[in-house]
Each structure stands twice: as structure tokens, then as C-alpha cells.
Amino acid sequence: MSHPQAATEFLKDQAKAKWHDETLWFVRDKRDRISKTIPEWEELRNLASQIKENVLSQLDVYLEEFEQNAQKNGIQVHWAKDAEEHNEIVLSILQKQKCRAIVKSKSILTEECHLNPYLEKNGIEVVDTDLGERIVQFLNQPPSHIVLPAIHLKKGEISELFHEKLHTQKGNEDPTYLTHAARLHLREKFLKAKVAITGVNFAVAETGEFVVCTNEGNADMGVHLADVHIACMGIEKIIPRRKDLGVFLRLLARSATGQPVTNYNSHFRSPSPGKEIHLILVDNGRTAQLAREKFRNSLKCIRCGACMNTCPIYRRSGGYSYGSTVPGPIGSILSPGLDMKKHSTLPFASTLCGSCSDVCPVKINIHEQLYEWRQEITKTHGELGKGLSMKLANGIFKSPLAYKISGNLMRAALKTLPKSLIYHPINSWGKGRNLPETPNESFKDWYQRNRK
Amino acid sequence: MSSKAFILSAIRGIGQKGKPLPELPSFGIEEELESAFRKSIEANKGQVVNQEEFSEWLRANNFPKIVVASTSIPFSATISLPEDPHELDDLNLAILEGQLGVAENGAIWLDDRHLPHRALPFITEHLVIVLLKSRLFPTMHQAYEEIGNQHSGFGLFIAGPSKTADIEQSLVIGAHGAMSLRVILV
Amino acid sequence: MNLTSPHIGLFIPCYVDQFYPKVGIATLELLEKFGCQVSFPLGQTCCGQPMANAGYERDTVGTARHFIELFKDFDYIVAPSGSCVLHVKEHFPVISGLEKEQQEIHDKIFELTEFLTDILNVNHLSGRFPHKVGYHASCHGQRGLRLASSSEMNSTPFNKAKSLLENLEGLEWITLSRTDECCGFGGTFSVTEEALSLRMGRDRLDDHAQHEVEILTGGDMSCIMHLQGIASREGRNVKFMHLAEILNQAIQ
Known part of the structure; x- marks a missing residue:
């Protein structure tokens, strides 16, 4: 099971998921307080x-x-x-x-x-x-x-x-x-x-x-x-x-x-x-990880678990959602080195918030290594599905004209399309969230009218 | 190739540049040692008692099986030490001598040269450690400086009674080892 | 403070340009109120962050080169987004032939709050904003750019946004139970880990609600877009404003 699927399952029992989050937060809070003494x-x-x-x-x-x-x-x-x-x-x-x-x-x-x-x-x-x-x-x-x-x-x-x-x-x-x-x-x-x-x-x-x-x-x-x-x-x-x-x-x-x-x-x-x-x-697998310069210092880990307690993802998805012996942020940078295919979704199970790096007692730059693993994983596992759309986006963003046209089109589309289409179940943004209200003009349009 | 050779050559094959080993400063604490130590032991769910309090507790409990491995205070054992530590399973009380204590966290160093059986501090139902006030140090840094490279086959920093919080993070004293720890500061 | 000589390039993140022009306007007007000379290079697009965070930093060479060329001649670059600024500083791929310019941009690009506090040295604002304000610390601003001390670390507490807001007359700065927990936006995370993203967002909104926050603010519209999206779907009555909007409205 991929991390998103396992997390979705875990969150179905809302009361238990909340309890899990709060119990681990309690441990994190104790750590925060004692470290400040x-x-x-x-x-x-x-x-x-x-x-x-x-x-x-x-x-x-x-x-x-x-x-x-x-x-x-x-x-x-x-x-x-x-x-x-x-x-x-x-x-x-x-x-x-x-x-x-x-x-x-x-x-x-x-x-x-x-x-x-x-x-x-x-x-x-x-x-x-x-x-x-x-x-x-x-x-x-x-x-x-x-x-x-x-x-x-x-x-x-x-x-x-x-x-x-x-x-x-x-x-x-x-x-x-x-x-x-x-x-x-x-x-x-x-x-x-x-x-x-x-x-x-x-x-x-x-x-x-x-x-x-x-x-x-x-x-x-x-x-x-x-x-x-x-x-x-x-x-x-x-x-x-x-x-x-x-x-x-x-x-x-x-x-x-x-x-x-x-x-x-x-x-x-x-x-x-x-x-x-x-x-x-x-x-x-440790000497292999040692040879990977970007990921080498993941081996500094002393297995304290603080990155798990602080991680907003771990607290709300549970250890089993990671499907690896060491779960949580540190596990997500160690496990892909052991089996990249099996653990390919783990480095993406993060918002890169950086709390793990700030809590780590041996200062492993965990969130930066999560970012680096993403770069590695997409090279060999492009099937993660983001490849094409990202290339497309890059094509749009490096050309101002294409960006402007697509931006205008997007705003126009959001105005005219029926809500049922925007909030179609395959659109995961819209399942639980509304989109922002669409303004009449972009900032750029405004700027051109008002400052040029 | 042996696995040892395999591992070492894998490491050498990476060709890393050596990074420096830092010198360690000796951090202290601001608080007076005895009061800090007392607070630490209490936070770890142990107790610091004086000899009178200890004697009273001992009288009240009337433990049948007591082992003593401390020379600093005059208490006597009620049983002789068995050769096989398994026979200590129903031991009620062990009175041991600590070699030094750490104020910042309540850790007490027990060196097996002063332990008749390594199992003793764990298998006993209740544990009492006698510690000289003059052997208190501020932090783990000074404690390790003091221990230096003394050779003991087994050494232990013990800081409280056996405890666990594995059931819903509820603290329970007495998981496997001693159900209580009393420290007599003399 | 009157800085007439330095020329500031205004960097407006793509989704702000498209969805939140008022935040761009507030940023521009605010900088102008402090006497800054600000230009908005019209050719700007996206910094490439969504691609890079999804694992395709190598495909952002084009966008990064375009950004550097467009902004390299400004004295400062300012954006109302910690996340995009962090991306430009930390996650631009190396652009061959523009290494020097890239390093200069690294050193002269600032998120709006830190530009106000650290470069313009704004330390006392006079203005009025009589509301209970809850601050959402965006992680990239907070832990990436160190716009505030993080709760995990043992350092002297500071918060650059707070230092600006707390002087406004009538403003009540609300202290949350979890001062700097992530909202769960995380770029593509918000759709690939939809269930978690929503849970995290709801938890953040609950924290603000429990402390009776009227207006939820922050330095990153991406977090706010996510939180506002949930709040609006669920009919929660908290209002949302970017920090620039509050400052621009409060200071006349």
C-alpha cells in the first residue's frame, strides 16, 4: 500500500487518529520543554x-x-x-x-x-x-x-x-x-x-x-x-x-x-x-548509504524518535503507514536506500516543513534529504505520474506569453465551468476545499493599468 | 573475502576526507548540586532519604530477604549472597554503594567491582543506593571525566526505578526491575 | 525611512498574480508607503517550486534562468511569500553562465516581512487594526528563512511578523496552542496526500477557532489558500488576510 492510501485508511477512525496525534504531541511537548532547561x-x-x-x-x-x-x-x-x-x-x-x-x-x-x-x-x-x-x-x-x-x-x-x-x-x-x-x-x-x-x-x-x-x-x-x-x-x-x-x-x-x-x-x-x-x-546497506554523499549523514541517527513525534504527518498517519522498519521522517530518508521502488512514496509523505531537522539531536538535515530523494526517485520512477504535467508546467512558466494565456484561460474556465466539474471527485483539491474566488484581473493586469 | 574485509573495503572505497573530532567543553549547571540531584531523582520517581527515614521505612516493611553491598552505613544482610543470581528472584531489598551521582539527571554510577552480581540492581524488588554527597557532579560530562577510562567489566548509570509508559503513555513504575529506588545521601 | 535610491524588483508568485491580485497590490503599496522605488517586471512567471518539490528540479533550469535574467539588475527582490523566496535561494538548479548573478540573487532576495524588519529596519509602525489576529507561520518562512524562532529549538524567541503587527493599535495577537505546526498544504502534497492535507488544515483551523481568532493572517498565500479553501467549504467564519494586506490597510 502506498503512503497516501495507508494514511487515508488511518484517518478514517477520526477519534483514534486525533488521539494518536495528541498523544505524540504530548511527548513532543515534553521534549521541547526539557530541551529548553x-x-x-x-x-x-x-x-x-x-x-x-x-x-x-x-x-x-x-x-x-x-x-x-x-x-x-x-x-x-x-x-x-x-x-x-x-x-x-x-x-x-x-x-x-x-x-x-x-x-x-x-x-x-x-x-x-x-x-x-x-x-x-x-x-x-x-x-x-x-x-x-x-x-x-x-x-x-x-x-x-x-x-x-x-x-x-x-x-x-x-x-x-x-x-x-x-x-x-x-x-x-x-x-x-x-x-x-x-x-x-x-x-x-x-x-x-x-x-x-x-x-x-x-x-x-x-x-x-x-x-x-x-x-x-x-x-x-x-x-x-x-x-x-x-x-x-x-x-x-x-x-x-x-x-x-x-x-x-x-x-x-x-x-x-x-x-x-x-x-x-x-x-x-x-x-x-x-x-x-x-x-x-x-x-x-549502511556502507551503500555512506557512499551516497547527499544521504550520508542520515547515518548519524541515534534512533531517538524525536522526528516521529514532531512530524505532523507521522502523528496523523501512524507508523504502519510507512511500511518500513524505521517509520517517520528518518525512515523516509533511510528506507529508499534499501529499496527505492518499495519506498518510493515515502519522501513525498512530507510537506518539507523542516520540523524534523530542527528537532534532530544530531542535526540531520532530514527535510532536505527528503527533497533530494524526490529528485532521485523521479529519475527512475517517473510513473509517479507527475512527470508530464510538470514538464508542461515548466513549458508554460518559462514563457511569459504561454503563462499569461494559460492563466487567463484558467481564470476564465473557473468562472464558467459548472461547480460539479471543478469539484469532480478526481480533483483531489476540491474534495474538501473550495478554490479561491476568481478575481476579474490578475495582478499583472492591474499593474499595467495603474503603474505603467 | 570475509565480511569484515568486505565492509572495511567498502568504506575505504568511498575515499572520504577525514572530518575533525571536536573537543568537548565541560558544561556545568547553575543550581547547587545536592538540591539539583534531589529534584532529579524525584523527577525520575525515586526518593532521596536520610538514614533515619530509611531506618524507619526498613522497620515498617520488615523485609525477609535483604542483601547489602555497601560499607558506608551499618545495615546488615538477612541472607547470604547465593552463587547463582537466579536465586535472587524473591529478593526484597538490595542496598548498594554508588560511586558517583550526577546532579542534572539523578544518574548514579554503579561499577561492577562493587556489585556482587550484575543482576542485583535489577532483580531486587526494592533498591537502595548509598551515595556520598562529596561524590556529586554537575553533569554527565564531569561524571565521565571522573570515571575516566577505569576498567570495569560492567558499569551502569541508574537514575530511577524500573518504569514504562508503553500503555497509552501512562507512567507505570516497576516494569521488570526494581519497584522503587531510594538514595541515601551521606 | 526613506530609501529612494535602491531599486526593488517585486516578485509576485504566480498563484498570487492569478488568484490574489489584492495581495500583490497591498505589497506594492506598502513598499511605496515606505518610500521604496518598486518595479514589477512584467515578464515574470513561476519560480519553479511546484516542479522542484515534486522531484523535478532538473526540469526547472528554464524557469530559473528566466527568473535570474529578469531580476538580476535590481538592488533587492521582494516577494510576499516565504516559500517562493526560499525556493529561489535554496532550490534553483545551478544555471551555467549565470553563477555570479545567481549568488547575488541569493543574497538580495527577501520575503516581505524580513525586508521590512531587516533591510528597512522598520521597528515601530503607527496604524490601527482593532482585531484578534491569529498568525499562521508558513514552514518555509519559519524554518527555512528563520522569520521566527522555531518551537523545537532552544533559542531566544523572536517573530518578525509579530514585531511588525503587535504595534498596531487595537490589534490583539493571539497565541495558539501549537505555534508553528504545518497547515498541510505542502504544494503537490495537498493533492497527493489529500486526506492528510485536509486533516492538518482542519487541525490548524480548530486551533485558531479555539482561541477565537477573527482574522487569520500569514506571509504565504499558499497556506492561506488551503486553509481558506477548507474554511469556506465548511462554513467556518474566520476571515483571511495576507500580512501585507493588514499592514497596508492599517498604515495610512
Whole structure:
């Protein structure tokens, strides 16, 4: 389904669409307020952007430095060029451990690699332990938001789901009650799992450690009780120095949810005695994006989700309307690099309002890249239908005479044509909007009469 | 070609010009550290208590299973530490020692050299962290300067009890980890 | 302020020329009231923005070249549209042989509000406009040209339009719940994403209505055309005026 079709569907339930918009606006507003309590906020954004630009400009150097240091610390480092290889590496570790059930904390990368269906196909039970992710997993849905995976669901729906899956009281919609039911359910899974998978928020080249941030504590509950910890990260998650974490941790949670810091920020450097840590460095299209100069700095993204919360389109069309693992503005500049045809409508799902660029903690020029993707997409997918009319328009506008004639004709036509024709259903402007009243003369006509 | 070689050569093949790594200024905060820290912990739904308040809370609750890994205050454990952290599943209270605290956000650094089990701060029902007032720092910048490149196999900035807002953005305390956090500033 | 020597080329966006001549007239008269020498080059057409935003910037070489040739000799270029000015500054394709002129145009083209506040240094207007006014910040003006601070950023708040309007006697500047959210026009977005575009427009109108705005103004008629189109279809009673119309009417 194209973005416009999906958005139209989403908007049919007006009350829910309004609720979705307002709920995410509430998060955005919290972010706006907390960012204004930090006088150096804009300077932090600059620093974070510069650090990431430095990283991307010599990513090979940092990756090797990181690998060496991580290995010295006793972490086993794996490299995967694509999703398939990543999934195979995970499976081989599980098979070596004779492990049939794992717990997994939030990792957008494993969503991107479609790890869950792959493991399930191979007979492994995967339990997502982030509450929102567990909810959508029960529904066989992907997350609709990278930070708030179940933000598209109302508590009534979750109550019904938990009644079915966890035997909670029918009709009890109290979030505390439901959360504590999930706590009991997941505690049992944590206690049994031999292997735990996590994502990675940051990996530090100079120390060979990596950092995982959560509010629930689910990543830590998983890994500290398991024998083996598998951490999956995109290669762009490297930062040079430990002190750079100061900049990023100050920005991340404030941008994501408007809180000063996530409650758990775990730095993994060496496995506990007798245990193992495996870290998988994944490319899966990242080096290709790095090679695209105009889109390179989309790889600075730290996955805070602020661009989704601020986006007037995302708030009113929902995460699923994008049909990509990472939805919203950042997803619309990352996804076409993975599959331009499939995601060809995403860069057009924007008014180019620029709010995403102003909110981004690492200063990705998201809306400018949306514009640039449009230029790329029309080169290969002219069937988007605008080609001919745009060429025609260019023909009119570069010739003053043609413009004048067509303008006069347009005004004349609007006056004489019956309303039923102007507001024909195929004319999407007129479905919900009137056209401006047609003046008797253009400004140019007036100017010629009055000033010449 | 190995995937490592494939990835590295793909990056090198782009032929980028290196961009400079910025030096980081050390931003501070205006507010007095202890009061800022207290406000931050409270905003994160934790509490800052003194030793008397803590003792009273402890008496009122009469927890059967308590583990203590702090030497700064005189409280004793009610159970000995099991070898397998899974056995801590019904632990009521862990009293740990924080190495430093950050005023701007309430984050407390726990280094696993002071943690008998890495699972301890998470698996316990209630968590108490003892922190010296002299170990408060304004922002994360000073905190990382202080930690430097000390080597701990595991380190954690913890800022509050386990929480989630995944159901309609309603804040709920006690998602998976500790249901409460108390910080004793000494 | 009396600027007699600089010669201003008036750039009137194509849809303003065709649908909103009164906005063009108000802009011209307003600039003349400030003593400016203004000419409207008759050969002007469209800046090419609709094509470029639809992904066909490469097909706008002709329109861009025509624009540069037509306007290159003016001291300043002024338009009552943030969106079109931003397009000329940021999204003209490079026109070979006219690189120097193109750079000069980049530096001397201004949206009307910023021309008044930054070039003419207008800081106190005397005039009267006794109405409750709601301001719709066009995104291209707001975040593209930085005509006002954006709510996402931690900077000293400012709003160039407000600084002009708030001095008018009787004018009540209404603060909206969402001060700078997009109206959903977005050029071709308004037809390709029709459902979203309408929803966004209605939400903006609701915000103005909840704050009892009488007159909704802004610096871009494209946003206003969209909002007015919805309001008129739905029988909402808010009135619409371009900022230039308010200023020109208030200042005698």
C-alpha cells in the first residue's frame, strides 16, 4: 500500500487518529520543554553532529579500533554484511549453546533484519521483553514507533489482548495492573533464558565497550541472568571516546521522551566470569548509504524518535503507514536506500516543513534529504505520474506569453465551468476545499493599468 | 573475502576526507548540586532519604530477604549472597554503594567491582543506593571525566526505578526491575 | 525611512498574480508607503517550486534562468511569500553562465516581512487594526528563512511578523496552542496526500477557532489558500488576510 492510501485508511477512525496525534504531541511537548532547561542544548546538538560526522568520515578506523579493544576485553566480535548473515550468526551461536528459547530487548536492527521470523522458522522461541514490543509481538505486528512500539494501541485493546494471552481480568484497563501482569509473565521468561539478545545504543572505539539504554531494565534482566549475551549493532553506532557518551546520553532521552536520562544506561565491557558476550557488527546497506554523499549523514541517527513525534504527518498517519522498519521522517530518508521502488512514496509523505531537522539531536538535515530523494526517485520512477504535467508546467512558466494565456484561460474556465466539474471527485483539491474566488484581473493586469 | 574485509573495503572505497573530532567543553549547571540531584531523582520517581527515614521505612516493611553491598552505613544482610543470581528472584531489598551521582539527571554510577552480581540492581524488588554527597557532579560530562577510562567489566548509570509508559503513555513504575529506588545521601 | 535610491524588483508568485491580485497590490503599496522605488517586471512567471518539490528540479533550469535574467539588475527582490523566496535561494538548479548573478540573487532576495524588519529596519509602525489576529507561520518562512524562532529549538524567541503587527493599535495577537505546526498544504502534497492535507488544515483551523481568532493572517498565500479553501467549504467564519494586506490597510 502506498503512503497516501495507508494514511487515508488511518484517518478514517477520526477519534483514534486525533488521539494518536495528541498523544505524540504530548511527548513532543515534553521534549521541547526539557530541551529548553539546558542552556547549551543547541551547542550539544552541534557537538553530537560533529562527533558523528567525524565517525562517518573514518568509520573503518574506528571499527577496527573498536574490534581490537572489544576482543581484548573478551568480547567475541562478528561481522555481517547483510541481514541474512546477521541472522545466521545469531542462529549459530544459539545452536552451539543448544538454546531453544531466548529473550530479546529492543533492537531496531533485529527488526530490520527480520530476526524473529527467521529464528522462529528455525524452532527458536523469541520473547521480546520490552513491554511495548511484547504487546505488538502478541499481535504479530512490528513496532509502529522505534521508541514507543505500541503507541498505536489503546489500553482497551491491550486489556483485551492480555486477557486472552495472560488471563488478566476481562475489562481491566488499568495500565499499572496490565504492566504488572506483564512483569510476572516476563519474569518467568527471564529466569529461564540461557541467551539474551540486545541492541546497542553506542559502542565506544577507545574502550571496546558498548552501551544499552532502557527505562524498564529489561535488557539487563535478560543478559545478567543468561549465560550468553548477543548484542547486535549497525556499524554506524560507533563513537570515538568514552567522554562522547556524555554528549549523547544528555541528548538521547531528552529528545526521545523528554526525560533527563534513561533509568538504566548499561556499559558492557567484559563478560562476567564464565559467561560470553558476542557482538555482531552489521552493514546491511549502511556502507551503500555512506557512499551516497547527499544521504550520508542520515547515518548519524541515534534512533531517538524525536522526528516521529514532531512530524505532523507521522502523528496523523501512524507508523504502519510507512511500511518500513524505521517509520517517520528518518525512515523516509533511510528506507529508499534499501529499496527505492518499495519506498518510493515515502519522501513525498512530507510537506518539507523542516520540523524534523530542527528537532534532530544530531542535526540531520532530514527535510532536505527528503527533497533530494524526490529528485532521485523521479529519475527512475517517473510513473509517479507527475512527470508530464510538470514538464508542461515548466513549458508554460518559462514563457511569459504561454503563462499569461494559460492563466487567463484558467481564470476564465473557473468562472464558467459548472461547480460539479471543478469539484469532480478526481480533483483531489476540491474534495474538501473550495478554490479561491476568481478575481476579474490578475495582478499583472492591474499593474499595467495603474503603474505603467 | 570475509565480511569484515568486505565492509572495511567498502568504506575505504568511498575515499572520504577525514572530518575533525571536536573537543568537548565541560558544561556545568547553575543550581547547587545536592538540591539539583534531589529534584532529579524525584523527577525520575525515586526518593532521596536520610538514614533515619530509611531506618524507619526498613522497620515498617520488615523485609525477609535483604542483601547489602555497601560499607558506608551499618545495615546488615538477612541472607547470604547465593552463587547463582537466579536465586535472587524473591529478593526484597538490595542496598548498594554508588560511586558517583550526577546532579542534572539523578544518574548514579554503579561499577561492577562493587556489585556482587550484575543482576542485583535489577532483580531486587526494592533498591537502595548509598551515595556520598562529596561524590556529586554537575553533569554527565564531569561524571565521565571522573570515571575516566577505569576498567570495569560492567558499569551502569541508574537514575530511577524500573518504569514504562508503553500503555497509552501512562507512567507505570516497576516494569521488570526494581519497584522503587531510594538514595541515601551521606 | 526613506530609501529612494535602491531599486526593488517585486516578485509576485504566480498563484498570487492569478488568484490574489489584492495581495500583490497591498505589497506594492506598502513598499511605496515606505518610500521604496518598486518595479514589477512584467515578464515574470513561476519560480519553479511546484516542479522542484515534486522531484523535478532538473526540469526547472528554464524557469530559473528566466527568473535570474529578469531580476538580476535590481538592488533587492521582494516577494510576499516565504516559500517562493526560499525556493529561489535554496532550490534553483545551478544555471551555467549565470553563477555570479545567481549568488547575488541569493543574497538580495527577501520575503516581505524580513525586508521590512531587516533591510528597512522598520521597528515601530503607527496604524490601527482593532482585531484578534491569529498568525499562521508558513514552514518555509519559519524554518527555512528563520522569520521566527522555531518551537523545537532552544533559542531566544523572536517573530518578525509579530514585531511588525503587535504595534498596531487595537490589534490583539493571539497565541495558539501549537505555534508553528504545518497547515498541510505542502504544494503537490495537498493533492497527493489529500486526506492528510485536509486533516492538518482542519487541525490548524480548530486551533485558531479555539482561541477565537477573527482574522487569520500569514506571509504565504499558499497556506492561506488551503486553509481558506477548507474554511469556506465548511462554513467556518474566520476571515483571511495576507500580512501585507493588514499592514497596508492599517498604515495610512
